[in-house]
Amino acid sequence: MQKKISSYPFNGTAEQEQKLDAVIAANKHDKSRLMAVMQEAQEIYGYLPVEVQRRIADGMDVPLEKVFGVSTFYAQFSLSPKGKNNISVCLGTACYVKGSGALFDKISEKLGIGADECTPDGKFSLTACRCIGACGLAPVLTVNEEVYGRLKPEDIDGILAKYSE
Amino acid sequence: MKTVAELNEIREKSLGSIALRKGKEALASVSTEYKRNVLVCGGTGCTSSHSKQIVEALHREIEKNGLQNEVKVVMTGCFGLCALGPIMIVYPEGSFYSMVKAEDIPEIVTEHFVNGRVVTRLLYQETVGAAGEIKSLNETDFYRKQIRVALRNCGVIDPEDINEYIARDGYQALAKCLTEYTPDEVIKIVSDSGLRGRGGGGFPTGRKWALCAPNKAPQKYVVCNADEGDPGAFMDRSVLEGDPHCVIEAMAIAGYAVGATKGFVYVRAEYPIAVHRLQIAIDQAREVGILGKNLFGTGFDFDVEIRLGAGAFVCGEETALMTSIEGNRGEPRPRPPFPAVKGLYESPTVENNVETFANVPQIILRGAEWFASMGTEKSKGTKVFALGGKIKHTGLVEIPMGTTLREIVEEIGGGIPNGKKFKAAQTGGPSGGCIPASLIDTEVDYDNLIAMGCMMGSGGLIVMDEDTCMVDMAKFFLEFTVDESCGKCTPCRVGIKRLLEILEKITRGEGTLEDIDRLEELCGYIKANSLCGLGQTAPNPVLSTLKFFRDEYIAHVVDKKCPAGVCKNLLTYVIDKDKCIGCGKCARNCPADTIHKTEYTAPGHKLPSYEIDPSKCVKCGACMDGCKFGAISKK
Amino acid sequence: MEMVNCKVNGIAVSVPKGSTILEAARAAGVEIPTLCYMKKINEIGACRICIVEATGARGLVTACVYPVSEGMEIKTNTEKVQKARKTTLELMLSTHDKKCLSCIRSTDCELQKLCREYGVDETAFEGYKPQYELDESTPHLVRNNNKCILCRRCVAACREQYVAVIGPNDRGIDTSIGTAFKVKLSEVPCISCGQCTAVCPTGALTEKDDTDKVWAALSDPTKHVVVQTAPSVRATLGECFGMPIGTNVEGKMVVALRRLGFDKVFDTDFAADLTIVEEASELIDRIKNKGVLPMITSCSPGWVKFCEFYFPELIPHLSTCKSPQQMGGAVIKTYYAQKMGIDPKDIVSVSVMPCTAKKFEIGRPDQSAAGVPDVDISITTRELGRMIKRAGLKFEALPDEEFDSPLGEDTGAGVIFGATGGVMEAALRTAHDWLTGEDHLDVEFHAVRGTQSIKEASVNIGGTEVKVAVASGGNAAKEVMDKVKSGEADWTFIEIMGCPGGCVNGGGQPIQPQYVRDTVDLKAVRAKALYDQDAAMPLRKSHESPVIKTLYSEWYDGFGGHKAHHDLHTSYVARKR
Structure with missing residues (x-):
């Protein structure tokens, strides 16, 4: 799958930039820590737009294309901002056999967005994730950090309602 | 930490904190707080x-x-x-x-x-x-047959308290290795125990260490593979969450055995609790002097650092994992050179997975013979399985190698819920295959699984019942590997995508018998030609379902039927006109406007029945889910 | 050296321990097909085309990276191997656009050759294939990912150039080679060197073809079409026609150009000589007047762009001299135009270069001595090869002729510009004479010859030790420039070329399949043709060139004079990465 590159305008703050610079300064002695820097950058900004990747590339002294290549290789890295509420549906085996595919489709239909997309109002984004290890609760999804388990498609409306005030 | 006596002192002091959990005899000898x-x-x-x-x-x-x-x-x-x-x-x-x-x-x-x-x-x-x-818990079906070696401390100690670990004989094995054994002796014990890699391939751990030990280099590494990516497997996470110190201890032992002073644990970032506890454990171990310089006054240095994965299944492959630690796209490298010779940062490296390491301290403390006394001829010890899918007791079990699938599913797992029939168990995730119900009495170990075209994998065991379509299952795993293929080598990058497309064609009802032959041929090609384990094993779910459930494939291509009723395109929803009371709910539920009133009214009903136009039906099942009269079924 | 004995298809062979199966097979005279492999540069075992059967190995192994062991028996061509290779090719084709008929690389495409040899069925696999837009954003090359087989040779070549602006993005079936954030090549710090086009096995990366512009000019009766050819082109053009590598085809090339219809056929060598005298003057001036040192050559537009992107703060070190192509063009549109009484606007100035960056250079600002561009169209050696073929000329059978006057006479110094170290040697020849006021006979400076990426020398000129350095290729340039930047360098003069080995290995030179690149030292063999020509020439110092003497007596107001400065020097811009 090709990663979606965000067209949202970048609006990083000076405070975020300061944090990122501190992360880079702490890691620049070792280029192999590139991924760790990218992970922290994503924590700071929520995603890795070109402005952030360029800063990392310059700071770590690696080609920008390398940073981008890494960012498009790993599922965790996102090139578009996440919604205020990120819904992540587990499509691991255990959840899949218990019908998590239908959960995903239901949400996708309700929100009108596909995987790795964000609703125009910025409220929700949707991702499909691999096993989060809560197989005992299959099928599960998470909204932000909150885990919802043993779900049926009927439960979706209630969950969405809870977050869309 | 300078001496073993210091360690024993902490142990004595901490015994009281865990005595309550050890039963009456323990309580007799120590006072508890x-x-x-x-x-x-x-x-x-x-x-x-x-x-x-x-x-x-x-x-x-x-x-x-x-x-x-x-x-x-x-x-x-x-x-x-x-x-x-x-x-x-x-x-x-x-x-x-x-x-x-x-x-x-x-x-x-x-x-x-x-x-x-x-x-x-x-x-x-x-x-x-x-x-x-x-x-006692040990009398329940779930726990009765379990023997806990790797999971010994999980659910018993506070993983964030090193003292509880030490009270459970923690770091005694490291102390023993450093003060009583030469590196060669350590390797011999691990070799004699028969321990094999728990991450998938089952390579003998002792031999792996022995291959690395003689290679001279200014720096060598020990790597712990905690990039558990098989969907449905979570034993490594559980060990890190429940007993992080045992992994640290084992890595230090491996470091001593092969002459490495630096360790990396590569953990999935999706495991925040595991990462958090592991970091606490590392910090505590450094604080008491179990990691760092001159351990136990022997001059041996060892330290451990965590590196986080970022969501790439292929990084479970050892060379890809090393490439990833080095800060790159996690693409595998050709072997040879093997990591034992040229691994992480081009230096000799030993890599084992979490569960493998978790066995090591016990092997050192209790001896190779003890460990080798469990299991089968070529697969020693225990194995942790993550039971999932259509089974009552989903969860984590540790059982001796050689336990039959029947014992696992029926006794430990509590059988299949909702009175359904056991159809097959899938092991080894996307690299593995399935064991059909006819082979339920197979003793599960490395070699028996491989003989069946399966694989131990990391130990995910997904149970499937009669409602599971095996073609769809193979397709599911292929979707996974297509998604996770790194894209470096041609057979995997393009080949498994083509494989998936043939499967999709079959599940759409457009397949032919020739497609089944092509599927088999392409599977063979991909296995033989791919660069790394991911590609080489990606066809396994297809091959194994073809081997045991060929009739289902044939039903899809010849009869255009999905026997399990899963593949949408091959289903037809029908309304039993004599059961239909004519309420019209199905017609209202139908998103595609395919359900209409007929002119037939069943005897005893007041309203005419409804029927579905199969040419327009999108097979969403909304009609059937909503019918309270059981008048709608799928065929 | 410890040797290992093995058998390749039954042929016994003994190779050094650590050799790969591929090396053993080559030693046994057996060729194994490769696609992704580049010796020492890209040993990644990714394409899987080189798989063979070998005893002691599990299943099929990739010959390019698998080491031989004592007693190993290797079979490179069994039915199993052939079938596997065929399937690999068919899978590659299933994501390829298969538009071979009009592809620039048709007949010298490594993929096409193998497909023919293995009799593939191009429709064997059909299904999803990602679609990519053509990237024609730069003046120098075209990227067509629909023809890419993801061998990553371009990525390795680009990395060797330090710039690394292209690499693998995304993963799985959607993996593609491209730039960061998939922007056009014109938006990334690409130095236009074209090394990627020289190593691409297919038509995914090609020079931008400007031959149609040349054909149009040639058929326009109102235009006076003049061509100049770079020093290294004569050493490589023959390769386009299957002639042995390192054949000097100067005479045939001149004839071919005349028969294509060029009004005048000039030799860029004269401009190289001009570059030397201007550059030597500039260097002496900088030494005398405490200017910025070390001074660095500016002949290579790839290198100049590299410096502008990666070391903008060191731009003052660059000589302000235009490159020989541009000096040649400037003289054509000023001196020559006036002498012939032609309006420079009516002259179409064409250059044949070993280089794709020259296509970029002709469009740079401050490169129009006569108020119109010094050079209008720059084509590569490969493009000239194609023009000659289209014109139906039987190149090998052409007679030999001389370049046209007045801009066709040259010296050995100009000829060796095409090899790394050549500019330095030419400059030293002139500087030596000028600084000592003597006519030295020992003109060969062997310390700066050879294909190493970095060479250093200390030359005694009239009792003073002058330290110089020569670098070629991006990585070498980076290494040298880091030393300049840190101040640890004590060189006075540095020659840097953008391509490894200099122009003979330029990005616009004829394509040689990778097995040739692996087994023949292209840089050295092609350079030898130039050094041989130099050795045989009566005049070997730029300042002795009759063209130079005429130009400075009739046209310019002395070396480094005002007029020369206006016409022959240029300026640079700091570029943002």
């Missing part, structure tokens, strides 16, 4: 079902009742029985409360902790005998 220990599972499964709220409620109620000095609450790692989470166990009684709710806590605290009366109603019912007597 508390009257009761409450162990609440803090594994990911139970955390997801809100075990943290249970802990908060416990603290609240304990305080309310003034029991702070009598009852100690400990958040542990995984107990295994995730299906019944959140789980809580109270010592010294050993009362096993399952599916605990925060609302239950006041009752448990007053009744049980204050009045000394176990709340039998809230216990896991299998631990309650016919006469209401409480049985």
Whole structure:
């Protein structure tokens, strides 16, 4: 799958930039820590737009294309901002056999967005994730950090309602 | 830490803190600080079902009742029985409360902790005998056949307290290696134990170490592979969450054996609890001097660093993992050169997975013979399985190698829910295959699985019932590997995509018998030509389902039917005109406007029945789900 | 050296321990097909085309990276191997656009050759294939990922150039080679060197073809079409026609150009000589007047762009001299135009270069001595090869002729510009004479010859030790520039070329399949043709060139004079990465 590159305008703050610079300064002695820097950058900004990747590339002294290549290789890295509420549906085996595919489709239909997309109002984004290890609760999804388990498609409306005030 | 005596001193001091959990004999010899220990599972499964709220409620109620000095609450790692989470166990009684709710806590605290009366109603019912007597957990079906080696401390100790680990003989194995054995002797013990890699391939661990040890280099590395990516497998996470120190200890032992002074643990970032506890463990180990310079005064240095994965299944492959640690796209490298010669940062490297490491300290302490006495001829010891899918007791079990699939599914797993029939078990995730019901008496070990075209993998065991379509299952795994292929080599990048497309064609009902032949041919090609293990094993789910369930493939291509009723394109929804009362709910539910009134009214009904136009039906099943009269079925 | 004995298809062979199966097979005279492999540069075992059967190995192994062991028996061509290779090719084709008929690389495409040899069925696999837009954003090359087989040779070549602006993005079936954030090549710090086009096995990366512009000019009766050819082109053009590598085809090339219809055929060598005298003057001036040192050559537009992107703060070190192409063009549109009485606007100045960056250079600002561009169209050696073929000329059978006057006469110094170290040697020849006031006979400076990426020398000129350095290729340039930047360098003069080995290995030179690149030292063999020509020439110092003497007596107001400065020097821009 090709990663979606965000067209949202970048609006990083000076405070975020300061944090990122501190992360880079702490890691620049070792280029192999590139991924760790990218992970922290994503924590700071929520995603890795070109402005952030360029800063990392310059700071770590690696080609920008390398940073981008890494960012498009790993599922965790996102090139578009996440919604205020990120819904992540587990499509691991255990959840899949218990019908998590239908959960995903239901949400996708309700929100009108596909995987790795964000609703125009910025409220929700949707991702499909691999096993989060809560197989005992299959099928599960998470909204932000909150885990919802043993779900049926009927439960979706209630969950969405809870977050869309 | 300078001496073994220092370690023993901590151990003696800490024994009291865990004595309650060890039974009566332990209690006789040491005094304990508390009257009761409450162990609440803090594994990911139970955390997801809100075990943290249970802990908060416990603290609240304990305080309310003034029991702070009598009852100690400990958040542990995984107990295994995730299906019944959140789980809580109270010592010294050993009362096993399952599916605990925060609302239950006041009752448990007053009744049980204050009045000394176990709340039998809230216990896991299998631990309650016919006469209401409480049985030991080890007498339940789920735990009876388990032998816990790798999971020995999971659910027993507080993983965030190094003293509890030391009280359970932690770091004694490292001390013994450093002070009593030469590196070669350590390797010999591990070799003699018969321990094989628990991450998938089953390569003998001792031999792996022995290949690395003689290579001279200024720096060597020990790498712990905790990039557990098989969907449905979570044993490595459980070990890291429940007993992080045993991994650190084993890595230091490996470092001593092969001459490496630096270790990396590569953990999935998706495992935040594991990462957090591991970091605490590393910090504590450094603080007491178990990591760092001159361990036990022997001049041996060792330290461990965590590196986080970022969501790429291929990084479970050892060379890809190393490429990733080096800060690159996690693409595998050709072998040879093998990591033992040229691995991480081009230096000799030993890489083992979490569960493999978790066995090592016990092997050192209890001896190679002890370990080798468990299991089968070529697969020694125990194996942790993550039971999932259509099975009652989803969760984590550790059983001796050679336990039959029947014992795992029917006894330990509690069988298939909803009265359905066992169809097959899938092992090894996307690299593995399935074991059909006809082979349910197979003893599960490395070689038997490989002989069946399966693979141990990391130990995910997904149970499937009659409602599972095996072609769809193969397709599911292929979708996974297509998604996770790194894209470096041609056979995997393009080949498995083409494989998936043939499967999609078959599940759409457009397949031919020639497609089945092509499928087999392409599978063989991909296995033989791919660069790394991911590609080489990607066809396994297809090959194995073709081997055992060929008739299902043929049903899809010849009869255009999906026997399990899964593949949408091959289903038809029909309304039984004599059962239909004509309420019209189905027609209202139908998103595609395919259901219409007929002119036929069944005897005994007032309204005419409805029928579905199969040419327009999108097979969403909304009609059937909504029909209260059982008039709609799929064929 | 410890040797290992093995057998390749039954042929016994003994190779050094650590050799790969591929090396053993080559030693046994057996060729194994490769696609992703580049010796020492890209040993990644990714394409899987080189798989063979070998005893002691599990299943099929990739010959390019698998080491031989004692007693190993290797079979490179069994039915199993052939079938596997065929399937690999068919899978590659299933994501390829298969538009071979008009592809620039048709007949010298490594993929096409193998498909023919293995009799593939191009429709064997059909299904999803990602679609990519053509990237024609730069003046120098075209990227067509619909023809890419993801061998990553371009990525390795780009990395060797330090710039690494292209690499693998995304993963799985959607993996593609491209730039960061998939922007056009014109938006990334690409130095236009074209090394990627020289190593691409297919038509995914090609020079931008400007031959149609040349054909149009040639058929326009109102235009006076003049061509100049770079020093190294004569050493490589023959390869386009299957002639041995390192054949000097100067005479045939001149004839071919005349028969294509060019009004005048000039030799860029004269401009190289001009570059030397201007550059030597500039260097002496900088030394005398405490200008910025070390001074660095500016002949290579790839290198100049590299410096502008990666070391903008060191731009003052660059010589302000235009490159020989641009000096040649400037003289054509000023001196020559006036002498012939032609309006420079009516002259179409064409250059044949070993280089794709020259296509970029002709469009740079401050490169129009006569108020119109010094050079209008720059084509590569490969493009000239194609023009000659289209014109139906039987190149090998052409007679030999001389370049046209007055801009066709040259010296050995100009000829060796095409090899790394050549500019330095030419400059030293002139500087030596000028600084000592003597006519030295020992003109060969062997310390700066050879294909190493970095060479250093200390030359005694009239009792003074002058330290110089020569670098070629991006990585070498980076290493040298880091030393300049840190101040640890004590060189006075540095020659830097953008391509490894200099122009003979330029990005616009004829394509040689990778097995040739692996087994023949292209840089050395092609350079030898130039050094041989130099050795045989009566004049070997730029300042002795009759063209130079005429130009400075009739046209310019002395070396480094005002007019020369206006016409022959240029300026640079700091570029943002």
